[in-house]
Structures are given as structure tokens and as C-alpha cells.
Amino acid sequence: MDLDKPDATVLTLRPFAASDMRLLHDWLCRPHIAQWWGAAPSYAEVEDDFLPLSSPESSIKGYIAMLGGRAIGFGQSYVVIGSGEGWWEDEDDPGARGIDQFLANAEELNKGFGTALVRALVEHLFEDPSVTKIQTDPAPDNDRAIRCYEKAGFVAYSEVVTPDGAAVLMLRRRATPDQPR
Numbered sequence: 001m002d003l004d005k006p007d008a009t010v011l012t013l014r015p016f017a018a019s020d021m022r023l024l025h026d027w028l029c030r031p032h033i034a035q036w037w038g039a040a041p042s043y044a045e046v047e048d049d050f051l052p053l054s055s056p057e058s059s060i061k062g063y064i065a066m067l068g069g070r071a072i073g074f075g076q077s078y079v080v081i082g083s084g085e086g087w088w089e090d091e092d093d094p095g096a097r098g099i100d101q102f103l104a105n106a107e108e109l110n111k112g113f114g115t116a117l118v119r120a121l122v123e124h125l126f127e128d129p130s131v132t133k134i135q136t137d138p139a140p141d142n143d144r145a146i147r148c149y150e151k152a153g154f155v156a157y158s159e160v161v162t163p164d165g166a167a168v169l170m171l172r173r174r175a176t177p178d179q180p181r
Contacts, residue, residue: 011116013075013124016062018054021047023064024074032106036142059083063124065101065117072113075101075121080135086163095132097125109144118152122172132174137167146170 016024021043027033029040041049053062053076065073080088080096088098099121103114125131138145140159146168150156154170161167 010067011072011113011120012066013063013120014066016050016053016064016074016076018051020054020062020064020071021051023071024050027074027102027104030104030106032109033102033104036139036145037102063121065103065120067113072105072108073101073103073117075099075117077121077125077134093132095130097131097134099125099134099136114144114148115151118148118154122152126174134172136170137162138170140166140168 025041025043025046028037028046034040050062052058053060060076060078063075063077064071065075076099078098079094080091080098081094083098088096099118101114101117101121103109103117122134125134134154135157136149136154137160138149146156149170149172152172154172157169157171159166160169
């Protein structure tokens, strides 16, 4: 496989587990991730924020992106409606899901791995027939993320203000026979 053009069929997702906490903490402290996910957190903060994602009962699901046997990134999905804390208060579609993700290694940026990760998340979420759309909200100046989402079929819908600040709301709708996305 040409590493500059990743094959999405080789990139897989596995459920996030409590045993991934140290790995996730290390990744969240990396400058290219902290730039968009916030200042490097303490290990205790990572446990508080992410340990619930390893529970089957959580409405937020965590994933480790695997390329072959190597962990290359993190993703999460969540039910948009009722997500709380000021997020998406006007959403009334119970089938809407949100996603966030990152690649662990800066040297793997701009090589198609991010797009493969987003496509894998989308494919996984659309396996559930109740999911109607998937949304994400990159910062308006995060050109790399916006391009990545566009390559994965997302369309910029509007600029919004979130609890984290300004964002571009991007949507990917479930394909229907009369409307591709």
C-alpha cells in the first residue's frame, strides 16, 4: 500500500477502551492536536472526560483508528439531540450524530489518513438505519479539517457559535435513491 494514498478498507475502527487512556493522554498533549482540542490536559482530566466513552451505556462512543496493527488516531461520535452544555440546543432530529477526530502523528497529516478516518466513522455510523445525518463543527480557520470533511462528502451548512467558539457546521446526510447526500 502506498502510504501517501491510504486505502480506507485498511483503516479500521476499534472501540475505545479504558486501557487506551495513557495513549489518548499522550496524543492530546501533542501540539498539532492541542491546537484544536485545547491545552494539554492532565491525565486526571483525560480520565474524567474520556473514560465514560469506554462504557457501552454511554451516548458518546469512542474509537481508536487502526492502520494495520498500529493505532493512528482517535474518533468519537455522539447523539446530537440533547447533547447538553449548550451544544446544538435547536436540534430536533433524533437521528443526527456528531463526530470529532484527530490523527495522532503530525507527520501523517496531509496524506489522506484523516479523510480515511472520517469516511470510516461515517460508514460505521450509517450502518445504523436510524442515523439520518452526521455533523461536525471545525473551527473556521481549520482549513485542513474543512478540506478533509469535504473530501469525505460533508457540505458546509453555516457558521455557528458553539460553547467552544465560532465553527463551521458541516453535514453529511444519508444517501437516498433520489438524493445522493
